[in-house]
Amino acid sequence: MRVFKFGGASVKSAEAVKNMGSIIQAHDNGPLIIVVSAMGKTTNALERVLELREAGKDYQREWQAVKDYHGNIIQDLFSSDENETFLAIESLFGHAELILRQTFAEQGKAYDQFVPYGELISTTIIAGYLRQLQLKAEWIDARRYIKTDSVFKDAKVRWEVTEELLKLNLPTILKENIVVTQGFVASDLSDNTTTLAREGSDFSAAIFAHCLNADSVTIWKDVPGILNADPKRISDTAKFEAISYREAAEMTFYGASVIHPKTIKPLANKNIPLKVRSFERPGEKGTVIHLKGSEQPIPCFMFKDKQALMVIRVKDLSFVQEESLRKIFHILAEHRIRINLTQNTAVSVSVCADWDSVKFQKAKQDLEKDFEMETHTELSLVTVKNPTSNALKAALANKEAVLEQRTKSLCQFVVSES
Ligand SMILES: Nc1ncnc2c1ncn2[C@@H]1O[C@H](COP(=O)(O)OP(=O)(O)O)[C@@H](O)[C@H]1O
Ligand SMILES: N[C@@H](CC(=O)OP(=O)(O)O)C(=O)O
Secondary structure (H helix, E strand, O other): OEEEEEOHHHHOOHHHHHHHHHHHHHOOOOOEEEEEOOOOOHHHHHHHHHHHHHOOOOOHHHHHHHHHHHHHHHHHHOOOOOOHHHHHHHHHHHHHHHHHHOOOOOOOHHHHHHOOHHHHHHHHHHHHHHHHOOOOEEEOOHHHOOEEOOOOOOOOEOHHHHHHHHHHHHHHHHHHOEEEEEOOEEEEOOOOEEEOOOOOHHHHHHHHHHHOOOOEEEEEEOOOOOEOOOOOOOOOOOEOOEEEHHHHHHHHHOOOOOOOHHHHHHHHOOOOOEEEEEOOOOOOOOEEEEOOOOOOOOOEEEEEEEEEEEEEEEOOOOOOOHHHHHHHHHHHHHOOOOEEEEEEOOOEEEEEEEOOHHHHHHHHHHHOOOEEEEEEEEEEEEEEEOOOHHHHHHHHOOOOOOEEEEOOOEEEEEEEOO
């Protein structure tokens, strides 16, 4: 059994969905699960609608734009006598509107009940379109199978129950059908919808693959494979034929946004190869992530934006030692702050982490009981693996680092965001 994952860019228009349809037709030879994200930038648009609603502002224009965008894609994809998909989409928009009118007490719950409509709608359109192509496509609701805790917007998978549910139900459906399902979306044990954090659809593909012991996962992207840098940031890039799980995990951790960082581990644990291929050039091989690493160490560039730097200082002249480090990291972990780099001196600890105003505010309150602290925002973390002096010049682009850390094989710089 194989798992294919199609992200927002690969289904952003009717043309793109048709291209995806031809990729599926070319691979219709054995059990297949297709995990799909919301179309184009729909998740951003839905977040905006919710923000406006939560601020008590008028959201109708933005909401109508989301409806029109999908409406135009449907018009383009389906012959006029096809109405099953039209009705299903209308009903999904109706449900989403009902959610917009409700209020939810828990932090993040409104988000998780509303934003997944991007995926519910995209998969309904795609399953309908594949059936129009005479493929046997069955839409399934990922929330029935992927079970998590109840931490909205960043839920943790409950692996045992998820595996049990998937193994019980999916093999029978897969015997006869191509399964089409949502990335990013899950539910807790009380059936409240949860999400696996932004860009979490790659991780969903890995969950299905891990639990069902897939032969491979293929993620179809707008790039030819894993490159040694994001082509949007560095002009001259090289593609890897193969990289190891460890190399891929490291690259994604430091910001190679081509794959979600959580995707690698569930696949590596079962030795399932992860392929990254181009949906624009589906005939090409792309990159395979498996046990064997890249042959030659070439410079590799990673960029992580939306970073903040916390400088935490001891209040008296006691030194930063085990006890203060324990206290600091305990507080940061409690507030689920994602740390990307740390550095300490005799009297201070600097932490570069993903910026989140709410989490940072709460952590600050706790830290200020024992420490003094400063926070700097609008920063990027630039990481260069296998550095050369030319590579460092290209990565920094004349920016001055506010913090840096160097080893022979890895250099990291915190710089202002471009
Ligand atoms: N090392 C890298 N190799 C290839 N692409 C990269 C790398 N780092 C970042 N990217 C970016 O990842 C993008 C693809 O990921 P993403 O846009 O999240 O896909 P999707 O949302 O369609 O799944 C590429 O367009 C590219 O700009
Ligand atoms: N739609 C979600 C989940 C996702 O993974 O999307 P994409 O595959 O387009 O990055 C998001 O934008 O966060």
